[in-house]
Amino acid sequence: MQPEHRETEVKPDRLSWPASRPRTPRDVAESRIRELAGLPDRRLAFDDFELVKTLGTGTFARVWLVRLKATKEPNSNVFALKVLRKAEVIKLKQVEHVRNESKCLSKVAGHPFITTLVTTFSDELCLYMLLEYCPGGEIFTFLRRSRRFNEYTSKFYAAEITLVIGHLHDMHGISYRDLKPENILLDQDGHLKLVDFGFAKQQYNLETYTLCGTPEYLAPEVIHNSGHGLAVDWWALGILIYEFLVGQPPFWDSNPMGIYEKIVEGRIRFPANMAAPAKDIISSLCKVNPSERLGHISGGSQRVRDHPFFEGINWDDLYHKRMKGPIVPEVGHPADTTNFEEYPEPPDPATQAVYTDEMKEKYEELFQDF
Numbered sequence: 001m002q003p004e005h006r007e008t009e010v011k012p013d014r015l016s017w018p019a020s021r022p023r024t025p026r027d028v029a030e031s032r033i034r035e036l037a038g039l040p041d042r043r044l045a046f047d048d049f050e051l052v053k054t055l056g057t058g059t060f061a062r063v064w065l066v067r068l069k070a071t072k073e074p075n076s077n078v079f080a081l082k083v084l085r086k087a088e089v090i091k092l093k094q095v096e097h098v099r100n101e102s103k104c105l106s107k108v109a110g111h112p113f114i115t116t117l118v119t120t121f122s123d124e125l126c127l128y129m130l131l132e133y134c135p136g137g138e139i140f141t142f143l144r145r146s147r148r149f150n151e152y153t154s155k156f157y158a159a160e161i162t163l164v165i166g167h168l169h170d171m172h173g174i175s176y177r178d179l180k181p182e183n184i185l186l187d188q189d190g191h192l193k194l195v196d197f198g199f200a201k202q203q204y205n206l207e208t209y210t211l212c213g214t215p216e217y218l219a220p221e222v223i224h225n226s227g228h229g230l231a232v233d234w235w236a237l238g239i240l241i242y243e244f245l246v247g248q249p250p251f252w253d254s255n256p257m258g259i260y261e262k263i264v265e266g267r268i269r270f271p272a273n274m275a276a277p278a279k280d281i282i283s284s285l286c287k288v289n290p291s292e293r294l295g296h297i298s299g300g301s302q303r304v305r306d307h308p309f310f311e312g313i314n315w316d317d318l319y320h321k322r323m324k325g326p327i328v329p330e331v332g333h334p335a336d337t338t339n340f341e342e343y344p345e346p347p348d349p350a351t352q353a354v355y356t357d358e359m360k361e362k363y364e365e366l367f368q369d370f
Contacts, residue, residue: 039119039130049081051065052065052067056343060084061085062083063080064081065079065081066081066130067079067335078133081129081130082129082131083128084129085125085352086126086355087355088352090353090359091353095366098127098198099369100197100199100201100202101197101198102120103202104174105129105200108171108174111164111167112320113160113161113163113192113193113194114194116132117129127370135336135339136186136339137329137340138182139185139327141341142186149244153244154278155313157244158237159305159310161192161194164194165234166301166304169233170300175230175232178198178214179194179237180216180240183195188328188331189328203230213236215256219232220235234285234294235285235293237295238281238283238285241281242268245274246271250282250286251263277307278309280308281294285304
């Protein structure tokens with residue numbers, strides 16, 4: 001799809017993109033999303049939003065539930081706003097990861113099980129990613145509360161993740177690289193939304209050597225630093241299914257080095273009562289050699305969907321959400337935050353890294369996509 005040029009009859013003050021560049025397919029898609037979200041057709045600013053509550057924190061980012069100040073109804077026009085301080089992003093060498101996150105989310109906007117990036121914007125000190133808000137909270141919370149999921153619940157959510165991975169790989173060549181329960185949210189109907197694309201990267205069949213991800217979910221080739229590709233997501237799916245069914249990942253140790261040693265060895269111990277199809281799909285997904293791994297071998301994601309573990313799943317009904325999920329969170333209204341944990345107040349900006357003139361001169365151009 002080739003970039004289309006901006007139509008001349010549109011008034012300049014109604015544009016949400018710089019007048020110095022042509023309107024691209026990303027602009028067109030973003031404009032539609034913004035319109036559906038009830039946002040003004042202009043460049044947004046941090047002051048357009050009222051901060052309601054912190055939904056999550058990271059090393060260099062904080063996610064807020066925000067409300068558009070112009071909204072008359074208190075429980076409408078709410079979003080998740082990811083705030084990234086430029087100085088911290090640079091200091092922690094995360095510039096490329098932040099750029100990749102924005103690019104990847106823009107490419108996959110509209111998938112039913114991926115959080116929608118509504119728009120991005122920036123100011124002198126911060127980068128902002130405005131995302132749809134999922135009021136159900138993390139699936140991790142529900143897993144810890146119930147200790148483990150039954151087979152139907154595990155199968156249902158593993159199937160939705162399978163559709164996500166297949167879409168990322170087959171349609172866009174994107175590896176997600178950070179699959180874990182903490183990065184899976186639930187919507188009000190109990191369907192999942194994959195969030196936090198900070199480690200995602202569009203690589204197609206190329207390999208990369210960046211060490212990233214959560215220790216318990218790292219594939220052997222990532223630990224070996226031998227170059228890794230899309231196959232790491234299928235390994236992580238196997239780990240996720242195991243954690244859903246058992247309540248903890250298969251490779252665990254109090255020392256990360258112990259975890260790595262067990263992963264590289266690749267021996268999984270299964271509970272005696274685990275069903276044979278579950279054991280088989282986990283074993284097939286968690287092959288130490290990525291060239292033998294289900295999902296990465298001939299047949300790709302279709303081979304995963306055809307596995308006996310997913311018997312009874314109607315993939316078309318699942319994709320179109322024609323049924324509710326097995327876990328339906330209690331959500332009183334669109335701005336309900338009761339399914340999220342409490343977080344401490346943000347640190348004093350005076351204690352954080354300063355965005356110096358030297359940083360600005362070197363990096364500001366890299367933030368122009370925001």
